[in-house]
Amino acid sequence: xxxxxxxxxxxxxxxxxxxxxxxxxxxxxxxxxxxxxxxxxxxxxxxxxxxxxxxxxxxxxxxxxxxxxxxxxxxxxxxxxxxxxxxxxxxxxxxxxxxxxxxxxxxxxxxxxxxxxxxxxxxxxxxxxxxxxxxxxxxxxxxxxxxxxxxxxxxxxxxxxxxxxxxxxxxxxxxx
Numbered sequence: 332x333x334x335x336x337x338x339x340x341x342x343x344x345x346x347x348x349x350x351x352x353x354x355x356x357x358x359x360x361x362x363x364x365x366x367x368x369x370x371x372x373x374x375x376x377x378x379x380x381x382x383x384x385x386x387x388x389x390x391x392x393x394x395x396x397x398x399x400x401x402x403x404x405x406x407x408x409x410x411x412x413x414x415x416x417x418x419x420x421x422x423x424x425x426x427x428x429x430x431x432x433x434x435x436x437x438x439x440x441x442x443x444x445x446x447x448x449x450x451x452x453x454x455x456x457x458x459x460x461x462x463x464x465x466x467x468x469x470x471x472x473x474x475x476x477x478x479x480x481x482x483x484x485x486x487x488x489x490x491x492x493x494x495x496x497x498x499x500x501x502x503x504x505x506x507x
Contacts, residue, residue: 340506347500351493357383361467362485363492364400364442365389371396374499375492384410387492389476396476397457400469400483407461407468408450414472415459440481442469451478 338346357378363385365373376386376399384403390396403410436451442464449460449471457474471481501507 340504343504347497353380354378354385354493355489356380357385358487358489361385361402361404362487363387363489364402364469364483364485365492366398366400367441367482367484369398372495373492374496375489376401385489387486392474397472397474398476398481399472401471402464402467402469404467407463407470410468410470411459411461411472414470415454438478440478440483442483443485447483 354375357380361383363375365387366389369389371390372395374388376388378385382403382405384401384405386399386401389398389400399414401407401410401414436453438449438451438460439446440449440462441447447462447464447469449462449469451458451460453459455474457472458478459473460469460471460478462469469483473481498507
C-alpha cells in the first residue's frame with residue numbers, strides 16, 4: 332500500500348481502516364507498551380498478526396530523542412537485534428554481515444511500577460535491550476534517550492496512537 336497517493340483516497344483509507352482493526356485486535360491479545368509521561372511525538376509502529384507483536388515509537392529517529400518499544404511472544408533478543416540492524420539504514424548491509432551484538436550488561440527499568448531486568452548493549456550513541464515480562468517479551472531501541480528515564484506502562488487502547496498515525500499519514504498524502 333502506497334501512502335503517497337497510488338490509491339484513491341477512499342480506497343486507501345478503507346484499507347488503512349482494515350489494518351487498524353487488525354492492529355487493535357493484536358493489542359487485545361498482546362498489550363502494547365509505552366513510556367510513562369512521554370509528551371513528544373508518538374506513533375504506532377510495526378506490528379504483525381502471527382506471531383503477534385506491537386511497537387510504539389516515541390520521538391524522531393534522526394533529529395531528537397528516539398525510543399521504540401516492541402512487545403512480542405517470540406524471541407525478544409532476536410527482535411532487538413533486528414532493531415539494531417534496521418536502526419542505521421546506511422549501515423544495514425554491513426550490520427547484516429557483522430556478528431550479532433552481545434547484550435553483556437544488565438539494566439533494570441520499571442514496567443507498570445514493577446522492576447523489569449533487561450539485557451542491554453550500546454552502539455553508535457544508542458542502546459538496545461530485551462527482557463521478559465510476565466506475559467510477553469520486550470525489545471527496546473533508543474538514541475539520544477537516557478536509560479535512566481525509562482519508565483514503561485502497558486496499554487490496551489491504541490486508538491490515541493492510531494489517531495496520531497492517521498493525522499501524520501493524512502499530512503503526507505496532502506489531505507490535512
